[in-house]
Amino acid sequence: MASTLPIIDFAPFLSPTASPAAKQKVAFEIDRACRDVGFFYLKGHGISPELIARMLTSARDFFEHATTEEKEKIAIKSTKEGGDNARGWLRVENAEKGSHEAVDFYRPVEMRGPPYTTGMGENKWPSSLPGFQALANTYIGKLESLGREVVRAMAIGLEVDAELFLDRIDKAFWNLRILGYEGRKSKTPALAGIGEHTDFGILTFLLADSTKQSLQVLSKSGEWIWADPIDGCYVCNIGDMMSEWTRGAYKSTLHRVCHTSDSLRISIPFFFDPNWDAFISPVLPDTDGMLRPDEGIRYQDKFVRSIDYPLWRDSPMEASYAPKAMIK
Numbered sequence: 310m311a312s313t314l315p316i317i318d319f320a321p322f323l324s325p326t327a328s329p330a331a332k333q334k335v336a337f338e339i340d341r342a343c344r345d346v347g348f349f350y351l352k353g354h355g356i357s358p359e360l361i362a363r364m365l366t367s368a369r370d371f372f373e374h375a376t377t378e379e380k381e382k383i384a385i386k387s388t389k390e391g392g393d394n395a396r397g398w399l400r401v402e403n404a405e406k407g408s409h410e411a412v413d414f415y416r417p418v419e420m421r422g423p424p425y426t427t428g429m430g431e432n433k434w435p436s437s438l439p440g441f442q443a444l445a446n447t448y449i450g451k452l453e454s455l456g457r458e459v460v461r462a463m464a465i466g467l468e469v470d471a472e473l474f475l476d477r478i479d480k481a482f483w484n485l486r487i488l489g490y491e492g493r494k495s496k497t498p499a500l501a502g503i504g505e506h507t508d509f510g511i512l513t514f515l516l517a518d519s520t521k522q523s524l525q526v527l528s529k530s531g532e533w534i535w536a537d538p539i540d541g542c543y544v545c546n547i548g549d550m551m552s553e554w555t556r557g558a559y560k561s562t563l564h565r566v567c568h569t570s571d572s573l574r575i576s577i578p579f580f581f582d583p584n585w586d587a588f589i590s591p592v593l594p595d596t597d598g599m600l601r602p603d604e605g606i607r608y609q610d611k612f613v614r615s616i617d618y619p620l621w622r623d624s625p626m627e628a629s630y631a632p633k634a635m636i637k
């Protein structure tokens with residue numbers, strides 16, 4: 310089961326001296342990968358290896374050393390409990406779909422609570438990692454810029470205005486997640502992993518440690534292929550919002566984690582999502598040549614639904630629709 314995901318070198322697109330033709334070539338490579346598989350490796354992304362290493366070390370530190378008490382202190386709370394259903398620590402125990410632990414951080418919003426509505430709370434930074442908030446903010450800033458550039462390349466690849474998406478992503482409602490998957494030697498009976506799903510934003514930049522045979526991607530021919538880490542590369546994948554924008558031309562592809570190794574695996578997805586108030590309607594005409602800009606879905610509604618009925622929760626929580634919020 311060899312991985313066949315394309316590897317794309319983004320360096321020419323970011324280079325101030327590369328020719329327009331060289332940039333366009335990168336844009337078309339991304340376009341091809343998004344249409345064919347919806348997954349690709351991205352190298353030449355300009356994020357420093359030191360910053361990446363520090364992020365992975367911090368996340369590992371948390372999952373190896375944080376006490377149960379500390380985890381409970383930053384646990385995700387429902388809106389009924391004064392939380393926002395979204396930000397904080399969560400342990401998922403699912404015998405069928407796989408167990409893991411995660412801490413989720415989202416774009417800060419202007420706080421008006423508690424009570425909060427879904428997604429509109431405060432980030433909960435682990436106290437055992439004192440420098441992590443500053444480190445993560447540096448990392449997030451760089452990933453936001455990278456996300457905007459990759460989306461610009463996609464617009465060029467789609468042959469629409471290069472800046473078409475700009476006012477829908479300039480306040481991207483990103484989500485940084487640190488994830489820990491226990492090794493098989495741990496006492497937890499459930500298999501470590503995440504059940505099959507698509508991501509719901511625009512584009513995910515996945516950073517993972519060097520563990521092999523964990524992440525699997527459903528190929529076009531219907532077989533699960535390993536998306537093992539490649540040094541210096543992000544694993545990138547298209548989310549549902551980009552798929553909606555492109556009328557399905559860009560694939561948001563099913564993937565899952567079946568963690569088979571004996572040791573703890575760390576991964577850090579950065580979900581680059583649309584602005585909270587972005588309206589998601591196709592930017593490509595349908596078969597009649599029509600655009601129909603009024604037909605679509607609001608990102609925030611999609612977000613709230615995805616959070617309130619995530620794949621790993623057994624009983625759906627009551628949906629709470631968030632009002633338009635001030636996003637910083």
Ligand SMILES: O=C(O)CCC(=O)C(=O)O
Pocket residue numbers: 486488503508515517523524564565566576577578
């Ligand atoms: O940990 C991984 O490799 C992937 C995680 C993932 O798919 C997700 O959090 O959406």
Ligand SMILES: [Fe+2]
Pocket residue numbers: 506507508564
């Ligand atoms: Fe995912």
